[in-house]
Amino acid sequence: MRLGGRLAAAIEILEDIDKQQRPAADALKDWGVSHRFAGAGDRAAIGNIVYDGLRRKRSAGWLLGDDTPRAIGFGVLLLEWRETVQSLNEALEGDKFAPPPLNLDELQAIAARDPEAAPDPVRADCADWCAPLLQRAFGDEWVNEASGLAERPPLDLRVNTLKADRAKMLAELAETGAVPTRLAPNGLRIAPVDGAGRHPNVQSDPAFRQGWFEVQDEGSQAAAELVGARPGMQVLDYCAGAGGKTLALSAALENHGQIFAHDSEKGRLAPIFERIQRSGSRNIQVASKSAELADLRGRMDCVLVDAPCTGSGTWRRRPDAKWRLTQRQLDVRKAEQAAILEAASAYVKPGGHLVYVTCSVFDEENRDQIDAFLARETEFAPVDHHALWEERFPAEKARIDGERGVSLTPARSGTDGFFIAKLRRNF
Numbered sequence: 001m002r003l004g005g006r007l008a009a010a011i012e013i014l015e016d017i018d019k020q021q022r023p024a025a026d027a028l029k030d031w032g033v034s035h036r037f038a039g040a041g042d043r044a045a046i047g048n049i050v051y052d053g054l055r056r057k058r059s060a061g062w063l064l065g066d067d068t069p070r071a072i073g074f075g076v077l078l079l080e081w082r083e084t085v086q087s088l089n090e091a092l093e094g095d096k097f098a099p100p101p102l103n104l105d106e107l108q109a110i111a112a113r114d115p116e117a118a119p120d121p122v123r124a125d126c127a128d129w130c131a132p133l134l135q136r137a138f139g140d141e142w143v144n145e146a147s148g149l150a151e152r153p154p155l156d157l158r159v160n161t162l163k164a165d166r167a168k169m170l171a172e173l174a175e176t177g178a179v180p181t182r183l184a185p186n187g188l189r190i191a192p193v194d195g196a197g198r199h200p201n202v203q204s205d206p207a208f209r210q211g212w213f214e215v216q217d218e219g220s221q222a223a224a225e226l227v228g229a230r231p232g233m234q235v236l237d238y239c240a241g242a243g244g245k246t247l248a249l250s251a252a253l254e255n256h257g258q259i260f261a262h263d264s265e266k267g268r269l270a271p272i273f274e275r276i277q278r279s280g281s282r283n284i285q286v287a288s289k290s291a292e293l294a295d296l297r298g299r300m301d302c303v304l305v306d307a308p309c310t311g312s313g314t315w316r317r318r319p320d321a322k323w324r325l326t327q328r329q330l331d332v333r334k335a336e337q338a339a340i341l342e343a344a345s346a347y348v349k350p351g352g353h354l355v356y357v358t359c360s361v362f363d364e365e366n367r368d369q370i371d372a373f374l375a376r377e378t379e380f381a382p383v384d385h386h387a388l389w390e391e392r393f394p395a396e397k398a399r400i401d402g403e404r405g406v407s408l409t410p411a412r413s414g415t416d417g418f419f420i421a422k423l424r425r426n427f
């Protein structure tokens, strides 16, 4: 397929996502099934236009003076793919699968608009109702921080130190261009791809099947590091889901001590069993029912609450979620987070720690939750987050509120957006 055919396919998929309000991954998969002739390179290129279009939906549409899938598809090629009006016209000419070329209105809009001078919510590529949330979280930096959340992400891996080390993995994955991550001590990073490129399918590498590494954003790895799990500890991962952080904690425990992996939704835990087996972890006990946790009350050295959240920190990877999010969903998440913090805190022993993590950048899900929890539960007090950060990552910058927690963002730390607060139970 030439660029025109790929663009037409991307516009069709963007229309489908818009009309059906469905996840981008599902729409792309269905398109692939009904267009089996498309090769791997075409699928990657079409997927990139769709995902870039969703990341930069507002600014791409604004450039053409419209918010249709067509405007977004063309706009994002101009904004992100280094195409020009001229190069696009040349590429589309004579391609019978291409969409109609840019019309006069579109050409006039493009000529009249300077992306740098666009209104703030357009440059931030966010919904209007989210702008005040981002402003509150980032102050004067909000547009820059929000546009960081609209960039392509890298592919990050965590080396499983139960089976391998970083030098061994660097050699194994040399062809991928992987380099050590700056923050996470066991991380590797494969840089974001350009244009129609695609990341290597690392999960088909024999080293993955042998459990030498996992795919995990560096921010998630850093969050697991800040939990401070050490060999011999008793740790409860209260919202374990598919086990991304459980496995990182298990490696930190070096198989000494115990991790209890819990999640209220049994189905979410389903992938954890195979992952545990592959990783060589021998100290993870999966507990899907709350009743199975009864004996752990007041006994844990550390309880991790990796809370359900809006996921606003992961908009680079799931840009469709950015446009589906509603105020009502945020309110539901806030209520869940408060209830989970309350319930999980009962398992921490005196002198132990409660660690609250979200992959959101909104204060409403982060520091506000910590403030409200500390006001209710006087036996808990925050650790010194500056000292915590310095101890683990002395050379790196993060947005730190000493009392409430550490915030990571693409613009600041080059990771997904994460919030981490560590509280000590004093009595």
Ligand SMILES: C[S@@+](CC[C@H](N)C(=O)[O-])C[C@H]1O[C@@H](n2cnc3c(N)ncnc32)[C@H](O)[C@@H]1O
Residues within 6 Å of the ligand: 238, 239, 240, 241, 242, 243, 244, 245, 246, 262, 263, 264, 265, 268, 306, 307, 308, 309, 336, 340
């Ligand atoms: C952010 S995800 C966890 C991701 C996981 N820790 C990882 O690193 O891969 C949040 C999880 O919280 C779970 N959850 C939601 N409500 C819960 C509750 N009341 N108690 C325990 N887990 C809950 C969800 O099912 C979801 O799997």
